[in-house]
Amino acid sequence: MIIHGSALSPFRRKVVLSAMEKNIAFESRDLNPYAPPVDFESMNPLKRIPIVQDGDFTLADSSAICGYFEAKHADTQALFPKEPTAYGHALWIEEYADTALFADISEGVFRPIFINQLLGKPVDHATVEETLSVALPLRLRYLESQLEDRTWFAGDSLTVADLSVYSQLVNLLHAGHLPSSESYPYLMAHFKRIQTRPSAEKLHRSETAYLGQMLEMISSRKG
DSSP, rough: EEEEEEETOOOHHHHHHHHTTTTTEEEEEOOOOOOOOHHHHOOOOOOOSOOOOOOOTTEEEEHHHHHHHHHHTTTSSSSSOHOOOOHHHHHHHHHIIIIHHHHIIIIIIIIIIIIHHHHOOOOOHHHHHHIIIIHHHHHHHHHHHHHTTTTSSSSSSSOOHHHHHHHHHHHHHHHTTOOTTOOOOHHHHHHHHHHHHHHHHHHHHHHHHHHHHHHHHHHHHOO
């Protein structure tokens, strides 16, 4: 099985972590949506990542892919709760992370810092500061309220909801704007809980190396 995507994409991150947690063997291939291959549209008509190729089967969208993993590898660690209310809540938190949280982190922090520089533009500090002070706290407070004294977002074990939220927050870590434990104690404890899992540790090392190469390229352009 091949997972196509960009190393710093939170959606590729969610899919890779899901595969690793379920011990699914895969090969990872870089796919830059800003410089896509000629067959990108045939792989996903929406021209988005990640994309999975499993034999003759091709599937796009991180949520669809994680659901596919769960159904095909039902004998491995479950990432979707069996109990109906926990299952529904896991899907909701996944959706919240994939839409609202992603929009604020990606458009309001990560892209104005990193993508702008890759495109030869200055960092948009105004957008970053506004997002960090106005929009993002609303998202983080909601997620904090959904944890309180709970270990996981839905049910009694790690689920796709936890991986989805974590995958978005990692890009705040890369950008140097991870929220503080003082402001969001439950959410940051949850983040660290996943961060120390073997799957997340291994993936973070590879992402950090990739980010270092990207920063070197940006620095050489400024030159």
